[in-house]
Amino acid sequence: MDTIYQHFRPDEKEFIDQVLSWKQFVEDTYAPKLTDFLDPRMQQIVETIIGTNSDIRLASFGGYLDAERKRMLLYPDYFQPNDDDFHLTLFEIQYPSKFVTIAHNHVLGSLMSLGVKREKYGDILIHDERIQFFITNEMSEYVKLEFKQIGKTTIQLIEKDMNDVISTREEWKEAITTVSSLRLDAILSAIYSISRQKTQMLINRGYVKVNWKVIEDPSFQCQEGDYFSVRGYGRSKLMSLEGKTKKEKWRITTGILK
Incomplete structure (x- = not known):
């Protein structure tokens, strides 16, 4: 087992152990395992560890094609995953855009102040005056009830269809x-x-x-x-x-x- 750790940094050991436990879960239960949102480095680690294992397949989805933060699904070969298996909700923030400007860090800070851990929500998309974010289904009701303002600005959350995601391609x-x-x-x-x-x-x-x-x-x-x-x-x-x-x-x- 030590050989796995040699390929990564010492501070990544805890996450590697977590990935190995997910792998063990799928092997023992022959059932899929869905992760929280992972950043690209974490995704890379999962791909490196699981990618060589022929018994376990891997899929990832963050709500849209070019998503940075994604949930990953480890699954046995009989399973056929689709987008619904990633349990994502897309919210759009409605706010008085004529009078206030809301930036990425404002949304991030407000969600964190509600006690929502970073791994529970994905990319925050801002284009022109539209703002959207992805969140795990299990947190969506709580956020819908509690997320009422950003700073001193009153907001409203509108659940959107995944096809309505803002297009923001990174270059x-x-x-x-x-x-x-x-x-x-x-x-x-x-x-x-x-x-x-x-x-x-x-x-x-x-x-x-x-x-x-x-x-x-x-x-x-x-x-x-x-x-x-x-x-x-x-x-x-x-x-x-x-x-x-x-x-x-x-x-x-x-x-x-x-």
């Missing part, structure tokens, strides 16, 4: 560059074209997240597939490692969310 601007090491400060410096000193300051202040976790260590070693979020600079990704140059620098492909 990544890709670039190929070289870095002296895979340290976090070096990677961010290359992606955002800012000095190592500036990236170190941002990291030390807690302004940087790697795979949705705050990282305050500039020497943190990055890996292929890592997602970054830097306050004031937006989101990016280390898409691939292309090998080393003759001068022993890493050639990398990066992406910045447009």
Whole structure:
């Protein structure tokens, strides 16, 4: 079993144990297991662990084609999953859009203040003045009853059909560059074209997240597939490692969310 952990970071052990328990559940009961919403890094871990197991199949759905956060379904080979098996509800927020502006973090903060854990709701979609979010069916009634305002603004939740989801396709601007090491400060410096000193300051202040976790260590070693979020600079990704140059620098492909 130890060999599995070698492929991941030490702080991911707890989640890996959870994935292994889901796998065991499906094997023991011969029944499907539905997860909560997982971020892309977690999805990657599940795919790595389950993907090689021929007895258990894997499906994922976050409410629409390009969803970032998704629920995953581990199931035995007899089972035929469809979208309804992911138990999702889509809500649209009605608010006085002529008078107030509501941002992603306002919706996030309001849901968290109701005691709704982050793994219980998926992507928050904002396009023009429309705002939608996905939530697990088991939390939908509670949220419908309790979610009445964002800040001081009174809102109303309207349940929508899945086909009415807002279209917001993410686009990544890709670039190929070289870095002296895979340290976090070096990677961010290359992606955002800012000095190592500036990236170190941002990291030390807690302004940087790697795979949705705050990282305050500039020497943190990055890996292929890592997602970054830097306050004031937006989101990016280390898409691939292309090998080393003759001068022993890493050639990398990066992406910045447009």
